Amino acid sequence: MKNLVYIALGTALTAVSCNKQISSTTETEAKDNQTFADLDKARIKHLSLDIETDFDTHQIKGSAAYTFENNQAKQLILDTEKLTIDSVLLANGQKTTYRLGEKDSIKGQALIIDVTPNDTIVKVFYKTSPDANALQWLNPQQTHDKKHPFLLSQGQAILTRSWIPIQDTPSVRLTYDAKVKTPKDLLPLMSAINPKEKNFEGVYTFKMPQPIAPYLIALAVGDVQYQPIDNRTGVYAEPGLLKAAAWEFADMGKMVTAAEKLYGKYPWEQFDVLVLPPSFPFGGMENPRLTFATPTAIVGDRSMTNLIAHELAHSWSGNLVTNSTWDDFWVNEGFTVYFERRIMEELEGKDYADMISVIGFQDLETSMKNIPEKYTSLKVNMKGANPDDAFSDVPYDKGYLFLKMLEDKYGREKFDKFLNQYFSSHAFQTMTTEKFVDYLKANLTNGDDSFVQEWIYNTGWPKDLKKPTSKLFDLTEAQLQQDITNGRNKVAPKKVAISTKSTNEWVHFIRQIDTTKNTKEDLAYLDAIYDFTNSKNPEIECAWFEKAFLMHYDKVNTNAKEFLVNVGRRKFLEPLYLALKESNQLDLAKNIYKDARPNYHFVARQTIDTMLNYKP
Numbered sequence: 001m002k003n004l005v006y007i008a009l010g011t012a013l014t015a016v017s018c019n020k021q022i023s024s025t026t027e028t029e030a031k032d033n034q035t036f037a038d039l040d041k042a043r044i045k046h047l048s049l050d051i052e053t054d055f056d057t058h059q060i061k062g063s064a065a066y067t068f069e070n071n072q073a074k075q076l077i078l079d080t081e082k083l084t085i086d087s088v089l090l091a092n093g094q095k096t097t098y099r100l101g102e103k104d105s106i107k108g109q110a111l112i113i114d115v116t117p118n119d120t121i122v123k124v125f126y127k128t129s130p131d132a133n134a135l136q137w138l139n140p141q142q143t144h145d146k147k148h149p150f151l152l153s154q155g156q157a158i159l160t161r162s163w164i165p166i167q168d169t170p171s172v173r174l175t176y177d178a179k180v181k182t183p184k185d186l187l188p189l190m191s192a193i194n195p196k197e198k199n200f201e202g203v204y205t206f207k208m209p210q211p212i213a214p215y216l217i218a219l220a221v222g223d224v225q226y227q228p229i230d231n232r233t234g235v236y237a238e239p240g241l242l243k244a245a246a247w248e249f250a251d252m253g254k255m256v257t258a259a260e261k262l263y264g265k266y267p268w269e270q271f272d273v274l275v276l277p278p279s280f281p282f283g284g285m286e287n288p289r290l291t292f293a294t295p296t297a298i299v300g301d302r303s304m305t306n307l308i309a310h311e312l313a314h315s316w317s318g319n320l321v322t323n324s325t326w327d328d329f330w331v332n333e334g335f336t337v338y339f340e341r342r343i344m345e346e347l348e349g350k351d352y353a354d355m356i357s358v359i360g361f362q363d364l365e366t367s368m369k370n371i372p373e374k375y376t377s378l379k380v381n382m383k384g385a386n387p388d389d390a391f392s393d394v395p396y397d398k399g400y401l402f403l404k405m406l407e408d409k410y411g412r413e414k415f416d417k418f419l420n421q422y423f424s425s426h427a428f429q430t431m432t433t434e435k436f437v438d439y440l441k442a443n444l445t446n447g448d449d450s451f452v453q454e455w456i457y458n459t460g461w462p463k464d465l466k467k468p469t470s471k472l473f474d475l476t477e478a479q480l481q482q483d484i485t486n487g488r489n490k491v492a493p494k495k496v497a498i499s500t501k502s503t504n505e506w507v508h509f510i511r512q513i514d515t516t517k518n519t520k521e522d523l524a525y526l527d528a529i530y531d532f533t534n535s536k537n538p539e540i541e542c543a544w545f546e547k548a549f550l551m552h553y554d555k556v557n558t559n560a561k562e563f564l565v566n567v568g569r570r571k572f573l574e575p576l577y578l579a580l581k582e583s584n585q586l587d588l589a590k591n592i593y594k595d596a597r598p599n600y601h602f603v604a605r606q607t608i609d610t611m612l613n614y615k616p
């Protein structure tokens with residue numbers, strides 16, 4: 001009854017009050033099938049978090065207050081997943097009614113809050129579930145220094161709703177502030193202006209002044225310290241890893257400068273990297289102002305720093321110009337891979353950029369073979385599906401090849417100018433595939449759209465494909481053939497230090513081993529020379545263990561198991577478990593997985609559960 005009065009009152013007031021217009025982008029916006037939000041009615045503009053991290057119960061508890069544009073809305077609909085809602089207040093501090101909708105296996109549950117068309121502020125008191133999809137609560141054993149627990153969040157693609165009730169769609173942009181209370185021996189960090197050291201109270205405030213998509217709201221809490229690289233870049237890591245991390249990523253400042261030279265001023269002021277424990281499911285995550293990164297990129301020779309260039313590139317492609325829905329994910333990743341390789345070419349030269357392009361192409365070939373045909377186009381349709389189901393190298397490397405094709409066709413100079421303008425004219429906006437195509441036709445191709453169907457909408461390989469090549473890799477291939485011939489001719493193996501080549505060269509070398517032509521004896525011979533089985537370089541380990549599994553070279557099994565138990569990066573887990581599965585070693589796979597699974601993040605578990613048909 002009380003609510004009815006409110007609504008009536010609200011409607012009456014709207015007639016005279018002047019509610020802000022909903023942003024005009026609404027009409028051109030694509031439908032996001034992965035959210036319950038009704039953006040035509042209400043659109044969040046600012047979020048204010050007041051939360052506490054409870055390491056005993058593995059819960060985040062507190063409140064989220066929203067400022068939203070209200071277009072005659074009687075409800076504010078938020079996305080939630082496994083959240084407990086305690087109460088909901090309006091601006092006047094009065095409670096309002098709300099309900100949780102039916103559970104959807106992909107979207108979670110709608111939180112439907114009754115508001116009046118006059119309301120623009122709502123506050124939700126809530127708690128997360130101990131198994132919130134976004135959050136990983138690590139015990140000290142699962143960290144580098146093994147002394148303190150650690151908490152990390154991973155929002156992309158649709159996991160933010162499991163730790164914050166939110167309109168969880170990339171077409172929303174909001175600023176946020178947060179007050180975070182943590183245990184006193186830990187430092188909280190967010191995708192925001194960050195503290196550089198711990199304080200005595202264990203209470204920290206954060207501010208993200210530029211509007212970002214909800215999947216980019218991020219939190220990590222751990223015993224970490226900061227080491228600046230220059231006046232706008234630096235590294236956070238556990239004390240025992242900080243020195244190595246800062247050395248490995250020492251070129252971050254140069255990367256930002258190189259990136260700015262290409263596509264305009266760095267839009268987020270600060271670019272820091274947080275090195276996470278090894279169970280972090282991705283190589284990197286482009287959380288604005290604070291990229292999250294895997295420690296497996298710290299290989300000791302700075303050869304994997306393209307990962308940092310990649311996340312930095314997202315500062316433009318993704319964070320500044322954002323895919324409108326997850327169907328347009330290639331708009332984030334394809335541009336970013338192209339940009340990543342341009343940054344690396346600037347810093348390390350063309351030979352390096354060529355190597356990572358070939359590696360990426362090989363990954364694309366694998367994806368094309370393994371994923372459902374319908375997900376081999378750049379633009380996809382994921383209605384009724386989980387965005388993670390479509391995740392593959394297609395948006396990355398097919399996207400890259402498309403942009404590279406445009407560069408080749410129109411010339412680098414023209415293409416750079418085009419991209420520079422594209423970013424500046426769409427800054428802080430969302431981008432659909434269609435909007436990009438229109439912009440491309442108007443600003444680069446002079447109306448020509450002959451390649452659009454072939455590259456963007458068709459599945460499979462495009463006809464006019466130019467395969468990347470690498471001179472350094474050609475040498476590597478020759479070396480492999482020579483070694484194998486020597487082995488078969490019983491030439492005594494002579495130990496060679498792995499440092500004679502860079503990580504990518506070794507990865508390529510190992511990838512060229514032909515599981516149908518080469519034998520276990522060939523592997524043993526290579527191992528006698530290079531000692532791959534005992535390598536401590538995760539890229540080399542992954543490539544080698546994969547071949548070893550496929551060829552039943554069991555000598556690696558102890559080390560491979562240790563690797564799979566310690567590392568939770570999905571890019572490594574997928575090929576290794578798949579190799580076990582495809583070589584009829586499903587029992588071994590399940591055996592390892594049983595011990596390793598507790599160390600994996602939800603997204604990695606989901607992938608491997610499905611692959612191995614594993615029921616916990």
Ligand code: BES
Binds near residue numbers: 283284311
């Ligand atoms: N944004 C992605 C990671 C991501 C994508 C998380 C989709 C969740 C859903 C990130 O920028 C990325 O692509 N990381 C790569 C880095 C690599 C291409 C250098 C990774 O994690 O391997």
Ligand code: ZN
Binds near residue numbers: 310314332333336
């Ligand atoms: Zn990316």
